[in-house]
Structures are given as structure tokens and as C-alpha cells.
Amino acid sequence: MQSSLEETKYILKKYNITANKRLGQNFLIDDNTIENIVKIADTSKQDLVIEIGPGLGTLTSKLLENAGKVIAIELDEKMINILEDRFKFYDNFVLLNEDVLKVNLQELISKNKQDLVNTKIIANLPYYITTPIIMKLLENKLDIESITVMVQKEVADRITATPGDKLSGAITYSVDYYSEATSEIFVSKDSFIPSPEVDSEVIKLKIRKEPKVKVKNEKLFFDIIKASFMQRRKTLLNGLINSKLFDNKEEILEILDKMNLNPQIRGEKLTIEQFAELANLKLGH
Numbered sequence: 001m002q003s004s005l006e007e008t009k010y011i012l013k014k015y016n017i018t019a020n021k022r023l024g025q026n027f028l029i030d031d032n033t034i035e036n037i038v039k040i041a042d043t044s045k046q047d048l049v050i051e052i053g054p055g056l057g058t059l060t061s062k063l064l065e066n067a068g069k070v071i072a073i074e075l076d077e078k079m080i081n082i083l084e085d086r087f088k089f090y091d092n093f094v095l096l097n098e099d100v101l102k103v104n105l106q107e108l109i110s111k112n113k114q115d116l117v118n119t120k121i122i123a124n125l126p127y128y129i130t131t132p133i134i135m136k137l138l139e140n141k142l143d144i145e146s147i148t149v150m151v152q153k154e155v156a157d158r159i160t161a162t163p164g165d166k167l168s169g170a171i172t173y174s175v176d177y178y179s180e181a182t183s184e185i186f187v188s189k190d191s192f193i194p195s196p197e198v199d200s201e202v203i204k205l206k207i208r209k210e211p212k213v214k215v216k217n218e219k220l221f222f223d224i225i226k227a228s229f230m231q232r233r234k235t236l237l238n239g240l241i242n243s244k245l246f247d248n249k250e251e252i253l254e255i256l257d258k259m260n261l262n263p264q265i266r267g268e269k270l271t272i273e274q275f276a277e278l279a280n281l282k283l284g285h
């Protein structure tokens, strides 16, 4: 059996293609990492798997062995030709030549799930749109069990940080609202061709049955979090004044007083529960 490195070099040569940097094409060539991603995602023949950005199909081929059905969504037409050639004899493979950000994923899942029990999303994500993809997967409230993705190490650190930590950002709270995030394995930049500038990490987001906190207006809740992180060195009070989400300074001071919070506190010090309370008090005003 060929290694992923040999296979990747062979396919690139056969089809006479070079990786398209603009589309974030860094192909995985480390067999151990590929095995580990499948293990972390914990797929079985009962699962519908959606793979985002299958590229040359290295991970796809392992997923096809370990899942009931695989739907692969790939933007690059050159990759589509290769994937069609490689997997044309599989009856559990569905290939879409689309931009994942434009696909109606829930419709796709409902159409393809049939007797399969769980839906799992798996990807070595294109790094130029990691955050929009993850946020779309979460905000669309899809009927999925988990998301297992490779992202840049720095993004992984932010997503899996404990809210309130130095590394946490607005995305930490959004991800925590919808899912339980864990950092799984470190992946060196040498595990790809071409090699990206930074190392990566595989993270797993297990979707919560209910969001972590109850909020009356999700948009307001997330807008308040974003405003609090917009200028990290500012106090929560200043961040909220600048956000224009509140009528005036007095309104904010009154809410912070009800919550026993010092107006000089920094936004990033608040827990997700405190952000929820803040947003809910604004509504009840």
C-alpha cells in the first residue's frame, strides 16, 4: 500500500497540478494523523459524514471505509475531477462542487441521512475561512453530533481556551455556547504539502443538546460579547458605550450594578453566564 506522501505526489504529478494557495490547499501527507482524525471523530457505518474540502481525497478514502455515507463538498473543480476518478465505484459517496459557505447544509443532511443515526462533520479546513465555516456550522443549528476539524494551532488555542483566560476571544464564547470543545492532537506543519507557515491542531466540538446558557435574544448576546472584545485593553463599560447597543451610559451602569460588577472590569473577565445575564437584563429593562 502506498503512503499518503507517495500517493499525494503521484496524484499531483498525474494530473499536473500544483496546490492553489488562495484556496488554502495544504494536503495532509501523514498517515498517523489521518488515522487519528478518523479515530477522534469516532465514525461508524451508522454515520453520515460531511467532509469539507476533500482536496485530493486522502482523508476521504479513510472516511469511506469507516462511515455509512460520505458527502464531500469541494470548491475547486480540479479536485472534483480527481475525486470523481478516485471514488466513482463507491456507492456511499456523494460529491458536491460548491462553496461550503453557500450550501444549505441542513437540507443536505435531511436528504441524505435516511437510516443513518448520527451526522459528523470532519475536515482539514482551508485556513483562510476557518472561522466563518465553524460559525456557520454552529449558528445554523444543524442536526449534527460533532465537528472534528484541523485548524491552525493559534485558532485552536483560542477556541478551546477557558472563557476568561488570556487566550480567550469572542469565538471562545460562541463555540462554548453551542458545543463542548476539546483540543485533540498537535500536527506539525511538516505533515502537509506544501507546508503551511504554522503548526496545526485537531479539535473536536461536541454539539450541546441545548445551548450552555439561556438567552432571550441571541443576536444581542453575541453583539455584546463582540463589543467587549473589540478593544481588549478597554474596560467593559467603555466597550459597551462604544457599541451603541445601549441607550446611554446610565443604562449600562444600572445593569452592571444589578450584577454587582465593577464598571472598570475588562470584558474578557466575564463568564459566559455573566454575559447572558447582562444581555437578558438589557432586554428586561
Ligand code: SAM
Residues within 6 Å of the ligand: 023, 024, 025, 026, 027, 028, 052, 053, 054, 055, 056, 057, 058, 059, 073, 074, 075, 076, 079, 098, 099, 100, 101, 123, 124, 125, 126, 127, 129
Ligand atoms: N482534505 C484535504 C487534505 O487533508 O489533504 C485538503 C485540505 S486543504 C487544507 C482545504 C481544501 O478545502 C482544499 O481542497 C480547497 O480547495 C478546499 N476549499 C477551499 N475553500 C473552500 C470552500 N469555500 N468550500 C469548499 N471547499 C473549499
